[in-house]
Amino acid sequence: MARQIRMGLIGHKFMGRAHSHALRDLPMFFDIGAEPVMQTLCGLEEDLEAAARRYGWASWTHSWREVVEDPRIDAISICTPGHTHCEIAVAACRAGKHVICEKPLALTLAEARRMLEAARSAGVKHAVNFNYRKAPAVALAHQLIREGHLGRIFLFHGFYFQDWPLDPEFPHVWRMDRSVAGAGSMADKGSHLLDLARFLVGEIAEVSAATEIYVKERPSAGGTRLPVTTDDAAVFTVRFSTGALGLFATSRMAAGHKNGLGFEVQGARGSLRFDLERLNELQVYLAGEPGATEGFRTVLATSPEHPYAGAWWPPGHVLGWEHTFVHQYVDFLRAVVDDTQVRPDFEDGMKAQAVLEAIETAARNRRWIQVEA
Ligand SMILES: NC(=O)c1ccc[n+]([C@@H]2O[C@H](COP(=O)([O-])OP(=O)(O)OC[C@H]3O[C@@H](n4cnc5c(N)ncnc54)[C@H](O)[C@@H]3O)[C@@H](O)[C@H]2O)c1
Incomplete structure (x- = not known):
């Protein structure tokens, strides 16, 4: 069986949908030597469960900390507004998760530096979604x-x-x-x-x-x-x-x-x-x-x-x-x-x-x- 990479995605609206779509499409066209598993979707609004079912996520929660602390999850996608990126990314890195974060990476240069430092010292993979x-x-x-x-x-x-x-x-x-x-x-x-x-x-x-x-x-x-x-x-x-x-x-x-x-x-x-x-x-x-x-x-x-x-x-x-x-x-x-x-990674984002x-x-x-x- 192909290796599985269990994903948690935080932020289920515009970008949450675009990222979910990407995760579903990917295995149909690209052989990357692993299969992304859509484990948990997170968001604040009441339509979260309906979105999770529609996009194909196995579970859902309103708490991003729950996603970051879930030992089953290997990698976190951050699709929330900018003021939350730093706190979520740093916590995810410290929990040993690989992180892909939406752009702009942070609110300030100081925050971006903290994110890069956290990813480097945890030794996890880090990417910023400059998708163009x-x-x-x-x-x-x-x-x-x-x-x-x-x-x-x-x-x-x-x-x-x-x-x-x-x-x-x-x-x-x-x-x-x-x-x-x-x-x-x-x-x-x-x-x-x-x-x-x-x-x-x-x-x-x-x-x-x-x-x-x-x-x-x-x-x-x-x-x-x-x-x-x-x-x-x-x-x-x-x-x-x-x-x-x-x-x-x-x-x-x-x-x-x-x-x-x-x-x-x-x-x-x-x-x-x-x-x-x-x-x-x-x-x-x-x-x-x-x-x-x-x-x-x-x-x-x-x-x-x-x-x-x-x-x-x-x-x-x-x-x-x-x-x-x-x-x-x-x-x-x-x-x-x-x-x-x-690439682009947190250093590019910074x-x-x-x-x-x-x-x-x-x-x-x-x-x-x-x-x-
Ligand atoms: N790469 C691109 O082309 C592109 C395009 C649009 C937006 N973005 C970026 O994506 C990010 C999100 O933008 P969007 O347009 O999807 O926003 P949005 O308003 O459509 O969705 C934000 C989501 O974040 C969730 N959220 C907010 N605070 C949260 C918290 N504390 N815990 C859990 N969930 C929380 C909301 O519930 C919602 O699901 C931003 O950083 C934005 O700049 C990138």
């Missing part, structure tokens, strides 16, 4: 850059736009509360972009930034109005330690954009472009191609030679957003089985957090800030 690295087209971009096809990288341009609270009467939710979410679009969306920039270009050395809260108060469930304490939008420029430059914009008030993430990387010998709404495609321009037909080409990253793609369907049978979560679990659980390192903290300081002080090493 796991889209085959993005993993292909990384491969092309690493192999030198673009030459020296000059510039990264990234944006991440949504418009869910565009209506000023859209209710106050946890993402608008600094004590729960840490920051707004800058952290929620910016953390994904910063991870992609680090993945594709390298470490970020310094930042300048501006943020704005367009709607200062929102209606609460109790009938009052609550202050919005996280940014609606942010812009930031960065200098990478290689000397490359970066330009970023994030917003949750970007009319018409539902989940619009995109980036471009420009190098001395070529450029790459990616747009999440065309997730299977990578736009590739390599200098030196014939004059009359010179230009960006669309590569459909669904063939066996593309990262992750060969395990799925025949070429051209496209993948979706949810498949990035499956790939994340493939990498995480393989690391558990083979005792190898998984480094993204260091940049976020520098961006906040830069926006507050209106000047360039060095990122803490």
